[in-house]
Amino acid sequence: MSDTPCEELLLDNQLCFALYSTSLLMTKVYKPLLQELGLTYPQYLAMMVLWEADGITVGEISNRMLTDPGSLTPLLKRLEVEGLITRTRSSKDERVVELRLTEQGRALKDRARSVPACILAATELTTDHLGNLRDELVSLRNSLGKAV
Structure with a gap:
């Protein structure tokens, strides 16, 4: 075995590590700001989507957040318990859950500004x-999305 470092396998040369470690630190910077709002980072993302487009379905918010609808259910239930949103079954299709901001959820937007x-x-x-x-990151994400 060679003790010579393999440049293409050095951790600090990896884009994936730069993105991962930056994401970890970004979330740490957000944490105290969001604690003041009573939100976790994923809840904050969901609220931003709802502040942008109130009255959407779980499927639509899932598409917007690039996540699985099933993984959003506990997060959305928690937002409902906190009084920030309502979740109701669609009258047209009971499989569809519609999300709406409450007054408290709309008021939180001002605090989050x-x-x-x-x-x-x-x-x-x-x-x-x-x-x-x-x-540039969105462009990279779009390119990677085509590869999977």
Whole structure:
């Protein structure tokens, strides 16, 4: 066995590790901000989708969040228990669950408005730089989506 490092297998040379470790730290930065709102990070993502498009189905929010509908059910139940959303069966198709914000859920949006600015400050990047980085990551995500 050779003791010579294999450049293509060095951890710090891996895009996957850069993304993974950045994601972990990003979530840690979000945590105290979201604790003030009483939300976990996945709940925050779901609420952002609902603030954008209230009255959608579980399937639609699942598509928007790029996740399995079954994995969203416990998260959505918790948001309902917290009084932020309602979940009702569609009158047209009882297999479909519709999600609506409550007054409390709509009011939480105002409290959450400061979160993006706090995240921007933590990144120490400009708005333009952060936007470009996001666009590049979305492009990468789209390309990877074609590969699976």
